[in-house]
Amino acid sequence: MATLDTKGREVSYLADIIATCGRKTVLIDIGTSRVAGETKQADGNRQRVGSPAELxxxxxxxxxxxxxxxxxxGTISAIIGVAGGKGSAAFGEIVSDLPYGFPKLLVSSARPALLAELAVHNDIILYPTLVxxxxxxxxxxxxxxxxGRAIAALHYRPAKAGRNKKIVAITAFGVTTPAANLCIARLAQAGVDTIVFPANGAGGRKMEQLIAAGEFDAVIDLTTTELADEIVGGTASAGPDRLKAASRQLIPQVIAPGAVDMVNFGPPSSVPDQFRGRQFYSHTPYTTLMRTNISENESIGRLTAERLSLAEAPAIVLWPRKGVSDYDRDGGIFRNADADRAWLDAVKNHLGSKIAIRxxxxxxxxxxxxEAAATWILKQLGQGDRDADV
Incomplete structure (x- = not known):
């Protein structure tokens, strides 16, 4: 797929490479001019989609x-785009309905910031040309x-209808990975599969999309740190749909305040001036973490409660008194029990009584x-002790 009026030669060359690998191709022209650029037809089949007069x-x-x-x-089992800036943005929009795991490769000369934005929204394989x-x-x-050789080697195999095991989505960050691993092990003992999403913005966004698509039976949302970035203005926000899909899908969910003690920024030079004087930690040379304060944690807790209050299926909030991340423990660089408590107080004040807080x-x-999270989820899935304490 490409704008053949500007990328015709590149597409023709690419189609030849794919053909030598034994794959058939369909060319999709998203160019805006009436006369498409010259291109060699792949297997005599070139499709022009959309009106050339449209933007x-x-x-x-x-x-x-x-x-x-x-x-x-089943006509296509992979897709590749060749594009500059506008074409790359169009490619991201066009492939957004394709299933997770369907091979989507974009060869692009677009600016890195645009490619990074595409990666937030979809599982596109990005190949920056740099020229x-x-x-x-x-x-x-x-x-x-x-x-060409890469896309020719990729095939989509649709998942079989139905599944033998329950599947639970889990959120994790480096500072909550031990909790995620313990949940995975406990659920595996009960024959339940788990899929873990990094709470880095892109991960939470994709998890919400897949929950909405009916891919999961329950959620253990250990790491709701993306709400901190949404509230404060960090780089790891998952957008306004975070913490909504499970409620809409009527599946059970466990919510915990994992890593709400931090907001993500890039290198130190990227931190906005408005945060001067705050408490920071250089997680890596490319990631600067800022400790959330009492006011911010109150806002994060309120937002958590507002979104969770929409839940009609069973839900529970678990709050750990001794810290919400590896950096927020006794002696840790981000330990602030008062700020943590502000999150809990806000949740209590704004969450309806139908949802338990433990x-x-x-x-x-x-x-x-x-153990508490996994035991509660297994009970909701009918695979645990129904008399277990919640």
Missing amino acids: LKEIAATTRVNVHDLQAS DLLGINAFTARVLENA ELDCHINDPELA
Whole structure:
């Protein structure tokens, strides 16, 4: 898929590479001019989708439906785009309805910030060219050859209808990984599969999408730190739909305040001036963490309660008194019991009485919390002791 009026030569070269690997191709033109650029037809089959008179955004909306139909009918089992900035944005929109795991490869000369944004929304395999795509030369030929061989080796195999095991989604961060691992082990003992999402913005966003698609039977949302970034303005926000899908899907969910003691930024130089004088920790040279304060934790707790209050299916909040991350424990650099308590008080004040809140005298990474979360979820799934304490 490409704007053939500007990327015709590159697409023709790429189609030849794919053909030498034994794969058939369908060319989809999302160009905006009436006359498409010259291109060699792949197996005599070139499809032009959308009206050439429309703006690229309008063409992308039409193409999105057509590409989804091609995938649903089994006509295509992978997709590759060749694009600059506008074409890359259109590619991201067009493939957004394709299933998770469907191979989506984008060869792009777009700016890194745009590619990073695409990665937040979908599981696109990104291949930055670092040189402009203006014909075939010694550099672009290398890129297109590698990309062609890569996409030719990828196939989508749809998941079989139905499943033998229950599946639970779990959120984790480096500072809550021990808790996630304990939950995984406990659920595995009961024959329940788990899928873990990194609470880095992209992970939470994708988890919400997959919950909405009916992929999970329950959620252990250990790490709600993305709400901190949404409230305070960090780089790991998962957007306004975070903590909503499970309630809409009527599946049981456990909520814990994992890593709400921190907001994510990039290198120290990227931290906004408004946060001067705050408490920071350099997690890596590229990640700067800022400790949330009492006011921010109160706001995060209120937002958590407002979204969780929509739940009609069973839900429970677990709160660990001894800290919400590896950095927020006795002697830890982010330990602030008063700020943590502000989160809990806000949840209590704004959450309806139908949802239980259980306070645990432990740290979030202690076995006690994971056992409580897993035991409660197993009970809701009908695979645990129905008389177990919640």
